[in-house]
Amino acid sequence: MERFKSFLVFFIPFIVFFIYFTSNNEHNPSSANHMQHDYVEIPEGYQVPSVYLSVTQDLSGTWLLSVDTTHFRFAPEKVGSDDPSFNEGHAHIYVNGKKINRLYGHFYNLDTLKKGENEIMVTLNSNNHGALAYRGKPISSRVVVENGN
Structure with missing residues (x-):
């Protein structure tokens, strides 16, 4: 019984800390705070x-994301800078509301998607990770694709 109590004294705090730290990490895609990066407003x-x-779905059955931008340059070498950028940076990819990755170029293989409707969203982000916005509206695009497989 003493060993069991000792185990619980260790195990319960471990689980509490584990849950707290993994759910509050802003770079954890499943964190509720993940889409809460500050906005970087494009100045006049x-x-x-x-x-x-x-x-589009390719011949192998996976899905290819193609991203075109205007007045924006992907700058992976500058990601993480403290200074905001307005016309360069990277993108964030979301599938069904969950961030799956950063994007540093024009193409990304989404791999397989769940059966049925899937919402794909891309946001443009400053080098400091803030989502770019103009007049309070985030600069993003979204599509819904139907996966019949």
């Missing part, structure tokens, strides 16, 4: 970026 006088995306 800058060209306003835009993003357009398409998702």
